[in-house]
Amino acid sequence: MTELVSVNNQKLDTDAIDILRLLHDDGDKTTSEAKSRLHLRDNDYTRRRFEWLQHAGLASLSTEPWSKNETINVKVATLTDEGREFLSSWNFDGLGDGLPVEERVRRLEDRVESLEAENAGLREEMEETNETLESIHRALQGQLDEMNGAVRAICRYFRTEVNVNLNEYRNSDSPSK
Numbered sequence: 001m002t003e004l005v006s007v008n009n010q011k012l013d014t015d016a017i018d019i020l021r022l023l024h025d026d027g028d029k030t031t032s033e034a035k036s037r038l039h040l041r042d043n044d045y046t047r048r049r050f051e052w053l054q055h056a057g058l059a060s061l062s063t064e065p066w067s068k069n070e071t072i073n074v075k076v077a078t079l080t081d082e083g084r085e086f087l088s089s090w091n092f093d094g095l096g097d098g099l100p101v102e103e104r105v106r107r108l109e110d111r112v113e114s115l116e117a118e119n120a121g122l123r124e125e126m127e128e129t130n131e132t133l134e135s136i137h138r139a140l141q142g143q144l145d146e147m148n149g150a151v152r153a154i155c156r157y158f159r160t161e162v163n164v165n166l167n168e169y170r171n172s173d174s175p176s177k
Contacts, residue, residue, distance in 0.1 A: 007086065010056035015040060016049040020058055023079040024087050030064075030074045050077045058083035 005012050013021075019034050029037070033047040053059035060080055063073040 005090075007056040008057060010052050012052055012056060013049075015045075016052050019046070019049050019077065020053055020079070020083055020087060023059060023077055024084065028076050028078045030076050032074065033078070047075055050075055053077065053083070058086055 004014050004017055015038065021174075022034060022109045023029060026037070029138055031043045031046040031050060034040065035043055038046075040046045040049075050059065050061055054061045054077075057076045058080060062076050062078065062170050064076050065159075066072040
């Protein structure tokens with residue numbers, strides 16, 4: 001589970017928060033309804049998130065007879081006032097405006113730690129890339145030096161050997177008058 005938030009000492013992940021939003025937007029839901037709407041793994045997985053929300057005080061759970069077979073009971077989650085408050089105060093894209101200061105500080109510390117680790121990884125990649133580029137540069141410079149030497153040798157050859165007769169070849173290639 002990737003913890004998104006801790007509420008009343010209950011850790012919640014993104015799926016639990018999605019269930020909470022679903023309850024807010026669409027009203028009471030059974031585990032099967034929430035599982036289907038949110039494309040969650042299975043009913044047990046969904047039921048555990050229901051229970052987390054209940055432990056956090058954000059949802060209440062009740063059991064009702066299943067509409068297809070009244071001998072079987074289903075769990076139904078209902079958003080509590082605390083759940084509504086939580087959703088209205090929570091900044092899902094940010095650091096939880098409206099949450100207790102301790103929770104916001106903890107999130108900031110986690111974010112800084114995450115960014116530091118990412119930065120260290122990027123620095124390592126950058127160093128490896130620089131080493132690779134320097135190696136390529138050296139190899140290309142060596143090839144360029146070899147090509148320059150070959151061009152100079154060809155130029156010397158043309159100046160000393162071919163250039164003497166070059167005008168004769170030009171004259172002989174031109175059509176006769």
